[in-house]
Amino acid sequence: MxxxxxxxxxxxxxxxxxxxxxxxxxxxxxxxxxxxxxxxxxxxxxxxxxxxxxxxxxxxxxPPARASGPEACGLRHLAFAVEDIDDAVAHLARHGVECEDIRIDPYTQRRFTFFTDPDGLPLELYQQ
Incomplete structure (x- = not known):
């Protein structure tokens, strides 16, 4: 396959x-x-x-609630690539969406952050 x-x-x-x-x-x-x-x-x-x-x-x-903590078994998160993470975080903030602090991936040196959708599904922004 x-x-x-x-x-x-x-x-x-x-x-x-x-x-x-x-x-x-x-x-x-x-x-x-x-x-x-x-x-x-x-x-x-x-x-x-x-x-x-x-x-x-x-x-x-x-629908039943689903565990969506970052370390729950199953789908961990859905990640979206962005060109400018600062602009993306500011856009989300203008819409009342809170993001975690921006971190740096120790392996790729790329910047990323997490936020959630209205049902708590963990989502990630990853700067390319």
Whole structure:
């Protein structure tokens, strides 16, 4: 088997509208399509980053909480590459999103920081 690339990341939101606004209005994703699936009482939105399909955003009634601490087993975090981390952190701050202090990766010497989405999913900004 030869994998080509990551096709998409699926995220379940407790409040679909709030998370859609966060990913689109704050982080800059584009909503490609969305559908309400009545049988599941669920929304599904397809989000793109720079024209590339990236995230499936779902809602389900009463989804269980998931451990999302940085050392919880499973998906640790989702990282986004940025050119200027200071500008990115300032943009998030203007939208009321708090970031951890910027750190330096000891192996690459690149700057990075963490923040969370509306449901506490850990997200990272990594300066290229």
């Amino acid at each position: 030869k994998l080509k690339q990551v096709h998409h990341i699926a995220i379940i939101a407790s409040d679909y509208a709030r998370s859609k606004a966060f990913y689109c209005d704050v982080l800059g994703f584009t909503l490609l399509s969305e559908a309400y699936r009545e049988a599941r009482d669920s929304w599904k939105g397809d989000l793109a980053l720079n024209g590339n399909y990236t995230i499936e955003l779902f809602s389900f009634p009463n």
